[in-house]
Amino acid sequence: MTSFFLIDDDVAARCMLATIIEDSDLGRVVGEAEDGYEMEETVIRYAPDMLIIDYLMPKQDGIETIRRLSGLGYAGM
Structure with a gap:
């Protein structure tokens, strides 16, 4: 089964995606x-x-987050 991790500053969007x-x-x-x-x-x-x-997120945008995760070895999509 595929596992997902959701990152979004909008609680409603995260809830909708999870559902x-x-x-x-x-x-x-x-x-x-x-x-x-x-x-x-x-x-x-x-x-x-x-x-x-x-x-677009307030403290760290999605692109910077992906760059940082890649630097730490995250290989997911």
């Missing part, structure tokens, strides 16, 4: 965060297959 993923049997949501800032270790620990990330 779609789990109700459609696309996989399971293993974690959520409201910002990419200082959550890299959490993503590495959960090692999700798929990371769904908001491009």
